[in-house]
Amino acid sequence: MKIAWFYFASPSTFYRLAGWLAPWFFVLAAILGAAGLYVGLFVAPTDAQQGEVYRIIFVHVPASWMSMFIYFVMACYGAVSLTFNTRLAAMMARALAPTGAMFTFVALWTGSFWGRPTWGTYWVWDARITSELVLLFLYFGFIALANAFEDPRRGDRAAALLALIGLVNLPIIYFSVVWWNTLHQGSSVKFTGTTMQVEMLWGMLLVALSFWMYSIGASLTRVRAIILEREGRTHWARSLAT
Amino acid sequence: MRPHEFYIWMSYGMTALAIVVEIVALRVRRARSIRRIEEERDLEAQD
Numbered sequence: 001m002k003i004a005w006f007y008f009a010s011p012s013t014f015y016r017l018a019g020w021l022a023p024w025f026f027v028l029a030a031i032l033g034a035a036g037l038y039v040g041l042f043v044a045p046t047d048a049q050q051g052e053v054y055r056i057i058f059v060h061v062p063a064s065w066m067s068m069f070i071y072f073v074m075a076c077y078g079a080v081s082l083t084f085n086t087r088l089a090a091m092m093a094r095a096l097a098p099t100g101a102m103f104t105f106v107a108l109w110t111g112s113f114w115g116r117p118t119w120g121t122y123w124v125w126d127a128r129i130t131s132e133l134v135l136l137f138l139y140f141g142f143i144a145l146a147n148a149f150e151d152p153r154r155g156d157r158a159a160a161l162l163a164l165i166g167l168v169n170l171p172i173i174y175f176s177v178v179w180w181n182t183l184h185q186g187s188s189v190k191f192t193g194t195t196m197q198v199e200m201l202w203g204m205l206l207v208a209l210s211f212w213m214y215s216i217g218a219s220l221t222r223v224r225a226i227i228l229e230r231e232g233r234t235h236w237a238r239s240l241a242t
Numbered sequence: 243m244r245p246h247e248f249y250i251w252m253s254y255g256m257t258a259l260a261i262v263v264e265i266v267a268l269r270v271r272r273a274r275s276i277r278r279i280e281e282e283r284d285l286e287a288q289d
Contacts, residue, residue, distance in 0.1 A: 051246065052246055052247075052250065053246035053249055053250060055250055056249065056250055056253045059253055059254060059257045060253065063257065098264065098267075099264065102260050102261075102264050105260065106256065106257050106260050109253070109256050109257075110253040110256070110257065113249045113250075113252045113253045113256075114249065114253065116249060117246050117249050214261065218264060218265075218268060221268045221272070222268055222271070224272065225268070225271040225272045225274075225275045228272070228275035228276065228279060229275050229278075232275070232278060232279045232282065233282070237279060238279055238283050240276070240279075
């Protein structure tokens with residue numbers, strides 16, 4: 001079965017599709033989040049070294065993953081909008097940025113509150129933490145640049161270019177604990193496997209899936225608002241506001 | 243959770259707050275876009 005990509009790339013069609021899909025993603029996010037928190041807070045055992053404070057991992061690691069993953073997807077949309085000059089891809093990139101920034105902030109905040117009892121400090125200019133902070137500034141830069149032009153299409157192009165340049169920061173974040181001698185611990189979950197206890201891993205994966213579903217729901221909801229802002233003068237958009 | 247409940251709940255609390263703030267911001271933005279379209283349509287109808 002062939003999917004009519006160009007049909008769904010039309011803002012008016014995608015507006016309706018996003019409106020239908022978004023609530024389902026929010027429902028999935030709530031179910032997976034509840035399951036993940038239950039496993040993380042009640043099923044997973046206490047860590048032998050860190051005690052109960054390690055339970056911050058169930059929000060810290062999924063938020064960190066999402067902060068990088070959303071940036072990657074945002075840059076991909078930026079690349080598509082630059083290459084094919086598609087309006088919807090640029091709108092999706094814009095819609096993802098605030099959610100990505102939110103997860104980056106959550107990753108930094110929870111890392112800080114994990115660092116205080118384990119390292120004795122809320123903040124340290126460690127390679128992993130500093131590169132994650134740079135990611136937050138890249139998100140802020142993307143949002144500011146996208147809105148800095150009177151013509152939104154110029155803002156789309158400038159922000160997409162920034163997103164693509166900023167991609168270089170993602171391997172720096174991921175490999176920072178390998179390339180430099182950092183205070184931050186190495187990755188507990190790698191592409192090759194994990195050393196984590198199975199309940200701990202399940203709790204973390206369920207919350208990560210929940211954040212993923214939430215991000216899709218939030219970006220679909222935001223892109224609907226962006227479509228209305230851009231297409232407000234068209235007949236179909238006006239017929240919605242009745 | 244003792245003796246680190248403060249750090250754990252500050253982490254979970256801020257995560258929940260950030261998500262709630264984003265959901266509220268999404269609703270406000272959508273309502274504002276619809277209101278703007280209605281206002282423009284009403285202005286054109288008056289002209």
